[in-house]
Structure formats: structure tokens, C-alpha cells
Amino acid sequence: xxxxxxxxxxxxxxxxxxxxxxxxxxxxxxxxxxxxxxxxxxxxxxxxxxxxxxxxxxxxxxxxxxxxxxxxxxxxxxxxxxxxxxxxxxxxxxxxxxxxxxxxxxxxxx
Amino acid sequence: xxxxxxxxxxxxxxxxxxxxxxxxxxxxxxxxxxxxxxxxxxxxxxxxxxxxxxxxxxxxxxxxxxxxxxxxxxxxxxxxxxxxxxxxxxxxxxxxxxxxxxxxxxxxxxxxx
Numbered sequence: 001x002x003x004x005x006x007x008x009x010x011x012x013x014x015x016x017x018x019x020x021x022x023x024x025x026x027x028x029x030x031x032x033x034x035x036x037x038x039x040x041x042x043x044x045x046x047x048x049x050x051x052x053x054x055x056x057x058x059x060x061x062x063x064x065x066x067x068x069x070x071x072x073x074x075x076x077x078x079x080x081x082x083x084x085x086x087x088x089x090x091x092x093x094x095x096x097x098x099x100x101x102x103x104x105x106x107x108x109x110x
Numbered sequence: 111x112x113x114x115x116x117x118x119x120x121x122x123x124x125x126x127x128x129x130x131x132x133x134x135x136x137x138x139x140x141x142x143x144x145x146x147x148x149x150x151x152x153x154x155x156x157x158x159x160x161x162x163x164x165x166x167x168x169x170x171x172x173x174x175x176x177x178x179x180x181x182x183x184x185x186x187x188x189x190x191x192x193x194x195x196x197x198x199x200x201x202x203x204x205x206x207x208x209x210x211x212x213x214x215x216x217x218x219x220x221x222x223x
Binding site: 032034036044052086102 | 113114143158160165166168202208210211212213216
């Protein structure tokens with residue numbers, strides 16, 4: 001069975017500080033990993049996907065198959081980054097069936 | 111382009127009743143997925159439809175069912191409601207079978223009393 005673990009429910013950092021949101025997964029095959037974000041009063045939306053190897057809003061995430069991790073990082077946090085972040089896994093490669101982690105609420109303090 | 115639309119936004123039902131929730135995907139999207147979100151279990155996959163056919167189903171009892179119409183709109187139905195069915199139900203649409211992005215609706219908040 002596949003599983004996604006986000007060990008931190010709450011994370012607070014100061015503006016300008018680096019931030020890392022942890023995500024670990026368990027899956028025997030080759031998964032596709034995603035980060036979704038939900039800003040206050042907005043819909044859940046895709047932030048970035050492993051397959052694209054992109055940087056969005058200054059965030060990056062590297063898939064480490066040895067450690068089965070997909071941590072989300074940003075070198076300098078901004079107040080507008082405050083949101084709920086979900087790590088998600090797909091066994092099929094598409095986003096049509098996702099296994100989500102429990103989420104991390106990030107607060108960036110002024 | 112209009113986003114994913116879910117109706118109604120809020121719903122209160124009594125134990126034992128049934129409920130139907132609706133989801134209209136983004137125009138041109140043919141795949142719809144449903145998720146249940148609760149504080150205890152988080153976001154859990156319910157089922158997914160493509161071209162009116164259920165392609166995948168999560169680990170939920172048979173009281174949870176769904177369907178998709180020829181215009182790609184989807185409905186999910188929960189029969190014999192239980193208090194534990196109180197949740198936010200999210201719908202997501204996808205533009206193609208191998209899409210790596212899910213576009214989510216605002217959700218329907220169901221409260222069972």
C-alpha cells in the first residue's frame with residue numbers, strides 16, 4: 001500500500017528565513033510526487049510536480065528515492081507563502097488518483 | 111475559462127438520509143475525481159471517472175457511489191448517511207487521461223446530524 005507522511009502539522013518561520021516542508025513516502029514502484037497548496041479561502045491547487053523538475057514561486061523539491069523523500073524547500077520565505085501544503089503521490093503517473101499526506105500549515109511571520 | 115464548480119456548497123442532512131453532490135468540470139475536461147476530506151483522515155480518494163466510466167475506486171463502502179454524464183458532469187451519491195460521513199467533498203477535473211495536474215473545486219461541506 002502507498003502512503004505519504006508529512007511529519008509536521010504546523011511550521012512557523014520568519015520572513016526571509018529558509019523553509020523546508022518534509023514529505024516521506026512509501027511505495028514499491030516508481031511514483032510521481034506532487035506538492036499542492038491551499039491558500040486561505042482558495043482552492044487546492046498544484047504547486048509543483050516532480051516530473052517537471054521546475055521551480056515555482058521560488059519553491060523546489062527533489063525526489064530522493066534512497067530516502068523516499070520529496071521535501072519542499074524555499075531559500076527565503078515570504079509572508080504570502082503562508083498556506084496549507086500537501087504532498088501527494090500517484091502510482092499511475094497521472095493526477096487522477098492521488099494519495100495525499102496530512103498536510104503542513106506553514107506560517108511565515110513578519 | 112470557468113473553474114470546477116461544485117454544488118451545493120453546504121448541506122445539512124440527517125442520519126439515514128441520502129445525498130447527491132454535483133461537480134461540473136472545466137470545459138473540455140473529460141475526467142473527474144472525487145475526494146473526501148476530514149480532520150481525522152485527511153484527503154482520501156473516493157473514485158474517478160473518465161468518459162462516463164468509473165476507472166478507479168478508493169476504499170470506501172458501497173454506500174458511496176457516483177456517475178458521470180455525457181457532458182462530463184459528475185455526481186456522487188451517499189446513501190444511508192452516517193455521522194462519520196460529515197466532511198468536505200472535493201471534486202477535481204483533468205484534461206486528459208495522463209494529466210499530471212488536478213484542478214480542484216471549492217468543495218461541498220456536508221454535515222450529518
